[in-house]
Amino acid sequence: MVADPESATALGTAVLGQQPAAAAAGGGKGADVLQYIRQQQLERMMKRNAARLGGESKEHKFWDTQPVPKQGAEEEVVGNGPIEVKQVSDVRPDSYPLPAGFEWCNLDINSETEADEVYTLLWENYVEDDDHLFRFDYSKPFLRWALTPPGYSAALHVGVRSTKTNKLLGFISGVPATMRVSGDAVRTVEINFLCVHKKLRSKRLAPVLIKEVTRRVNLKDIWQAVYTAGVVLPTPVASCRYFHRNLNPKKLIEVGFSRLANRMTLARTMRLYKLPDATATALRPMQPADVPSAHKLVSEYLLRFKLHPLMDVHDFGHWLLPREGVVDSFVLTGEDNTVTDFCSFYHLPSTVIGNEKHRTLFAAYSFYNVATSMPLTALMRDALVLARDRGMDVFNALNLMENEQFLQDLLFGIGDGHLQYYLYNWRCAGMTPGETGLVLL
Ligand SMILES: CC(C)(COP(=O)(O)OP(=O)(O)OC[C@H]1O[C@@H](n2cnc3c(N)ncnc32)[C@H](O)[C@@H]1OP(=O)(O)O)[C@@H](O)C(=O)NCCC(=O)NCCS
Incomplete structure (x- = not known):
């Protein structure tokens, strides 16, 4: 099946999506055609998203019972704070009952066998795009990294097994993180x-997993959570969009991630997306000795957003020190080895479903970036070169923080999926993508 160029999601996009930049590069009459195509594409995407968002007003048998803002309540928000207040003594001590044939377990992600089980469950069953062309393939080292930040607890790596076969059939995880939300420091789990x-599917197991992880989090005297989802639930605090920068046009077309735009040949497309052979700056991988300075730079930068993580230096080292095939961070240093510029991306490949030639799509996801000695666009152009040199086929970025500054100039194309940001048991006014300073994995 060929992907409809307008049906790209968080995983997929279209060459057509990248036409504003292509128009700028092409100029003249071609530019008018490209602009027209893009306009049509945007209108179709907006209709589709309007239809999706229409589902917002539907009944949510589970979510309507939870301490989350009611749909349509966005206008009425006055002040920030918890929606409900409870004590640890109010929390039920026992796990929620599961249907017959299932039992709870904790997953030890540091054990080779249990990490394999989580990996396999997700590899076979986790998020796919709407056309079922791609499925996220979080690597085992990635899962270990994602689930073991400072202060993590294996009790929050919750699994459901078959009592008969012991097979892992469901999973949900929480890791501790302090967030700053509109000026308040809030202890949360991600x-x-x-x-x-x-x-x-569709047997209401997801609500039981969510309730059980919430119960275990509450027992740790934590009452708020942050999470993202492609679907609209009650009620997003921010709604962001994915943009995709083609690094390997031939492969992206072959796997159905992109299509050749009208009037574009493969050769012309490849020329359009060609990047410099080397970085323009002396960015180098971040090392442990850079952590204090990079931590200061990034932490101070994040203060300008309404929602962002408050990482201490240990959290920062965990999340940002390079790990091969998992996360890359680069620094530029000035006098006294002070970090002046910082860029980072994480590696999240996707399985290309049913494709014999290409089994995996290699994607880099923009993480945290700060430029002070050069424009952000120049920093991110180098980030693209570094991602290409590490074998990435595509570089994805959300339109949050200050990313809008570089998306168009660097030929990112818009995807049609939204990524919704949610806070559990916290009331606050909604925010724009540009006010959002948080990237979840
Ligand atoms: C997401 C998933 C666990 C939901 O399970 P399911 O079997 O489809 O749905 P269930 O019948 O168990 O539960 C439905 C309830 O879960 C809610 N739900 C569905 N997806 C959800 C999500 N991503 N986050 C939170 N709640 C979600 C539904 O809104 C519904 O509640 P409501 O009646 O209040 O609206 C399952 O579809 C899945 O594993 N999908 C692939 C991976 C994925 O998309 N994970 C989520 C990443 S954000």
């Missing part, structure tokens, strides 16, 4: 990797 085996 919830991620919610997954139910394909054969057990």
Whole structure:
């Protein structure tokens, strides 16, 4: 099946999506045609998203019982704070009951066998694009990194197994993180990797997983959570979009991630996306000795956003020190080895479903970036070169923080998926992508 160029999601995009820049590069009459195509594409995407968002007003049998802002309540928000206040003594001491045939377990991600089990569950059953062309393939080292920041607890790596076969059939995780939300420091967990085996979908297992991880988090006297999802639930605090920068046009076309735009040949497309052979600056991989200075630079930068993580230097080292095939961070240093510029991306490949030639799509995801000695666009052009040199086929970025500054100039194309940001049990006014300073994995 060929991907409809307008149906790109967080995983997929279209060459057509990259036409504003192509128009600028092409100029003249070609530019008018490209602009027209792009306009049409945007209108179709908006209609589709309007239809999706229309689902917002539907009943949510589970979410309507949870301490999250009610749909349509965005206008009425006055002040920030918890939606409900409870004590640890109010929390039920026992796990929620599971349907017959299932049992709870904790996953030890540091154990080779249990990490394999989580990896396999996600590899076979985790997020796919709407056309089922791609499925996220979080690597085992990535999962270990994502689940073991300072202060993590294996009790929050929650699994559901079959009592009969012991097979892992569901998963959800929480890791501790302090967030700054509109000026307040809030102890939260980041919830991620919610997954139910394909054969057990639509049986209301997801709400039980969410309730159980919430119970375990509450027992640790933590009452707030932050999470993202492609779907619209009650009620996003911010709604961001993915943009995609083609690094390997031939492969992206072959796997159905992109299509050749009208009037574009493969050769012309490859010329359009060609990057410099080497970086323009002396960016180099961040080392442990750079951490204090890089931490200061990034932490101070993040203060300009309404929602961002408050990382101490240990958190920062965990999340940002380079790990091969997992996360890359680069620094430029000035006098006294002070870090003046910082860029980073994480590696999240996707399985190309049912493609014999290409089994994996290699994607870099923009993480945290700060430029002070050069424009952000120049820093990110180098980040693209560094990602290409590490074998990435595409570089993805959300339109949050100050990313809008470089997306168009660097030929990113818009994807059609939104990424919704949510806070659990915290009331605050909604924010724009440009006010959002948080990237979750
Ligand atoms: C997401 C997933 C676990 C949901 O399970 P399911 O079997 O489809 O749905 P269930 O019948 O168990 O539960 C439905 C409830 O879960 C909610 N739900 C669905 N996806 C959700 C998500 N990503 N986050 C939070 N809640 C979600 C639904 O809104 C619904 O609640 P409601 O009636 O209040 O609206 C499952 O579809 C899955 O594993 N998908 C692939 C991986 C994935 O998309 N994970 C989420 C990444 S953000």
